[in-house]
Amino acid sequence: MNQHAVLRVVTKLLMPAILLFALYVQFHGELGPGGGFQAGVIFGVGFVLYTLIFGVRSARQVAPPGALRTVLGGGVLIYAGVGVAGLLLGGNFLNYSVLSHDPVHGQELGIQLIELGVGTTVAAAIISLFFIFAGQDRPE
Amino acid sequence: MIVGQLPILQVIVPLLAAPICAILPFRRLTWLIALAASLLALAIALTLLDQVLSDGPISYLLGDWAAPWGIEYRVDPLAAFLLVIVSALGSVIMLFAPTSVAREIADDRIFLFHAMYLLNLAGLLGMVVTGDVFNLFVFLEISSLSSYVMISLGQSRRALTAAFQYLIMGTVGATFYVIGVGMMYMMTGTLNMADLGTRLPAVAETRTIIAAMAFVVVGIGLKLAMVPLHFWLPNAYAYAPTVVSAFLAATATKVAVYVLLRLVFTVFGGPAMVGLPVDQVLLVLGIVAMFGASAVAIFQTDAKRLLAYSSLAQIGYMVLGISFLTATGLTATIIHLFNHALMKGALFLVLGCVFLRVGSVQISQMAGLGRRMPWTMAAFVVGGLSLIGVPLTVGFVSKWYLIQAALEKGWWLVAVLILLSSLLAMIYVWRIIEVAYFRAPGDDVLQIREAPVMMLIPVWILAAGNVYFGINAQQTIGAAQSAAAVLLGSGG
Numbered sequence: 361m362n363q364h365a366v367l368r369v370v371t372k373l374l375m376p377a378i379l380l381f382a383l384y385v386q387f388h389g390e391l392g393p394g395g396g397f398q399a400g401v402i403f404g405v406g407f408v409l410y411t412l413i414f415g416v417r418s419a420r421q422v423a424p425p426g427a428l429r430t431v432l433g434g435g436v437l438i439y440a441g442v443g444v445a446g447l448l449l450g451g452n453f454l455n456y457s458v459l460s461h462d463p464v465h466g467q468e469l470g471i472q473l474i475e476l477g478v479g480t481t482v483a484a485a486i487i488s489l490f491f492i493f494a495g496q497d498r499p500e
Numbered sequence: 501m502i503v504g505q506l507p508i509l510q511v512i513v514p515l516l517a518a519p520i521c522a523i524l525p526f527r528r529l530t531w532l533i534a535l536a537a538s539l540l541a542l543a544i545a546l547t548l549l550d551q552v553l554s555d556g557p558i559s560y561l562l563g564d565w566a567a568p569w570g571i572e573y574r575v576d577p578l579a580a581f582l583l584v585i586v587s588a589l590g591s592v593i594m595l596f597a598p599t600s601v602a603r604e605i606a607d608d609r610i611f612l613f614h615a616m617y618l619l620n621l622a623g624l625l626g627m628v629v630t631g632d633v634f635n636l637f638v639f640l641e642i643s644s645l646s647s648y649v650m651i652s653l654g655q656s657r658r659a660l661t662a663a664f665q666y667l668i669m670g671t672v673g674a675t676f677y678v679i680g681v682g683m684m685y686m687m688t689g690t691l692n693m694a695d696l697g698t699r700l701p702a703v704a705e706t707r708t709i710i711a712a713m714a715f716v717v718v719g720i721g722l723k724l725a726m727v728p729l730h731f732w733l734p735n736a737y738a739y740a741p742t743v744v745s746a747f748l749a750a751t752a753t754k755v756a757v758y759v760l761l762r763l764v765f766t767v768f769g770g771p772a773m774v775g776l777p778v779d780q781v782l783l784v785l786g787i788v789a790m791f792g793a794s795a796v797a798i799f800q801t802d803a804k805r806l807l808a809y810s811s812l813a814q815i816g817y818m819v820l821g822i823s824f825l826t827a828t829g830l831t832a833t834i835i836h837l838f839n840h841a842l843m844k845g846a847l848f849l850v851l852g853c854v855f856l857r858v859g860s861v862q863i864s865q866m867a868g869l870g871r872r873m874p875w876t877m878a879a880f881v882v883g884g885l886s887l888i889g890v891p892l893t894v895g896f897v898s899k900w901y902l903i904q905a906a907l908e909k910g911w912w913l914v915a916v917l918i919l920l921s922s923l924l925a926m927i928y929v930w931r932i933i934e935v936a937y938f939r940a941p942g943d944d945v946l947q948i949r950e951a952p953v954m955m956l957i958p959v960w961i962l963a964a965g966n967v968y969f970g971i972n973a974q975q976t977i978g979a980a981q982s983a984a985a986v987l988l989g990s991g992g
Binding site: 426429436457 | 505512520560563615
C-alpha cells in the first residue's frame with residue numbers, strides 16, 4: 361500500500377474522526393441512538409481501516425495481544441464490578457439506584473458504566489478477531 | 501446480608517474470576533484462581549442446599565426489579581442439588597488438573613483453558629439458578645461457547661473438527677430453544693418460568709405452543725445428546741483434553757437434563773401436559789439409547805470413546821426416568837444425575853492418569869496396566885462396577901429406583917430391559933478390565949510407573965464417593981425425593 365498516497369493520507373485524516381465518533385456514540389448512548397456495543401464496533405472499525413492500509417504489523421504495535429486481552433477482560437470486570445458495587449452498597453446485584461444519593465442519578469451512572477464495559481470489550485473483541493484472521497498466513 | 505446474596509454470588513464468583521484469568525498469563529496463578537473459585541462455588545452451593553432443604557425455595561431479584569418483569573433467580577431443592585453436583589465435580593477436577601493439563605495442552609494456552617473452564621462453570625451454574633427462560637439461553641450460550649473452545653484445545657487436529665461439529669449442532673440446538681421461547685413469549689407475554697407455568701395451560705392447545713414444545717425439547721435434546729441427536733458427543737469427548745472430557749461428561753449433560761426437567765415440569769406442567777406426547781417420545785428414545793449406545797460402546801477401541809458412548813446410554817436412563825412422570829421415576833433421574841457424575845468423573849480421570857503415563861488411551865495399549873498402575877486401575881474397577889450397577893455402589897441405587905418406578909407403573913417389560921442393558925455395560929467395562937489385568941504387559945508398559953499422588957487423590961475422592969454414597973444413600977435420596985416432590989407439586 362506504500363504507493364497509494366491518497367489512501368494513506370485520507371486514512372490518517374479519518375482516524376481521529378472515527379475514534380472520536382465512537383466515543384460520542386458511547387457517551388451519548390443513553391440520550392440518543394447508540395450505546396456500548398455500537399461504539400465498540402465503530403472503535404474497532406477504526407483499527408480495521410488502519411490495518412487494511414498500513415498492515416497488521418504496525419497495527420499490532422498499537423494494540424499488542426497482551427493489551428487487547430487486558431481490555432477484553434477489563435470490560436467484563438467493569439460490567440460485573442458495577443453489579444458488585446450495587447451489591448456492596450446494599451442493593452441486589454446490578455441495582456444501579458444505590459450507586460448515587462439520588463436513585464435517578466444512580467440509574468444514569470450505572471448504565472453509563474455498564475455501557476463503558478460493553479464498549480471496551482466489544483472494541484477489543486473486534487480488533488482481536490480481525491488481527492487473528494488478517495495475520496493468519498504469518499504467525500507472530 | 502451476605503446470605504441473601506448467595507444465589508447471585510454462586511454465578512458471579514466464577515464469572516469474575518474468568519476475565520482475571522484471561523488477563524494474567526501465568527498458569528500456576530490462574531490454576532490457583534480457578535481452584536479457589538470452584539471451591540468457593542462449592543461452599544456457596546452447599547450452604548444454599550442446606551438453606552433450601554430447611555427453609556424452602558429462595559427467590560432473588562436481579563437489580564431489584566420485581567419478578568415477572570425482571571430476571572428472577574430461583575433456588576429450589578432440585579436447583580440446589582444440581583449446584584452441588586456441578587461445583588463439587590468442578591472442584592475435584594480442578595484439583596486433578598495441573599499435571600494432566602500440562603501434558604495435554606500447550607503451555608501458552610493453559611491460562612486460557614482456566615479462563616474458559618471458569619466461564620463454563622459460570623454458565624452451567626447460571627443455567628441452574630435462573631428462573632427465567634431467556635436468561636437460561638444466555639447462560640446456555642456462555643457454557644456452550646466456552647466448551648467449544650475447551651474441546652478444540654485437544655492435542656490431535658481432529659479436536660478442531662470435533663469442536664466445529666459440536667459448534668454447529670450446539671448452535672442449532674440453542675437456536676431451536678430460543679425459537680421455542682419466542683413462541684411461548686408471543687402467546688403468554690412472559691419469560692419467567694413460574695409465570696409461564698401458570699399462563700401456559702390457558703393456551704396449551706394452540707398450534708404455536710405445540711410447535712414451541714417441539715422446538716424446545718429438540719433443542720435441549722441436542723444439548724444433552726439424547727439419541728438420535730447425539731452425533732457430536734463421541735468425537736467431542738474422545739478428542740478433547742481428558743480433563744475437559746471429564747468435566748463435560750460429569751456436569752454439562754447433567755445440567756442439560758436439569759433444563760429438560762425444568763421445562764417439562766415447571767413450564768409445561770409435567771403430567772398435566774397436553775398437545776405433544778413428550779413422555780412417550782422420551783420413553784422410546786431412552787430405551788433406544790440404553791441399548792444402541794451400549795452396543796456401540798462394546799466395539800470401541802479407544803477407551804475415551806467407549807466411555808462417551810456409555811454416557812449416551814446413561815443419558816438414556818435419565819431420560820427414561822423422566823418419561824415415567826412419577827415421583828419415583830423423577831427421583832431415579834435426579835439421583836442418577838449425581839451418581840453418574842461420580843462414576844464418569846472417576847472413570848475419565850483414570851483415563852487422564854493413563855494418558856499421562858502411557859501417552860494414549862487405546863484399549864490395546866493398556867495391556868498389563870493393572871500391575872503397573874494398581875491404584876489407578878483399581879479406581880477404574882470401582883467406577884466400572886458402579887457403571888454396571890453392582891450393589892454397594894451408587895449405580896445400584898440409581899437402577900434400583902429406576903426399576904421400582906417401572907414396576908410401580910406396571911411396565912414389566914421396561915424393568916426387564918433396564919436389567920438387560922446393564923449386562924451390556926458389564927461387557928464393555930469387562931473389556932478394559934480384562935486387558936488391564938489379564939493380558940501380559942508389553943515392553944513399553946513395563947517402564948510405566950504409577951500416576952503421581954496429586955492425581956490419585958482426586959481420582960480416589962470420586963471412587964470413594966461411588967462406594968460411600970452407594971452404601972449411605974440417605975442424604976442423596978432425601979435431596980432427590982424432595983426435588984422430585986417440588987417438580988411434581990409445581991406441575992399441579
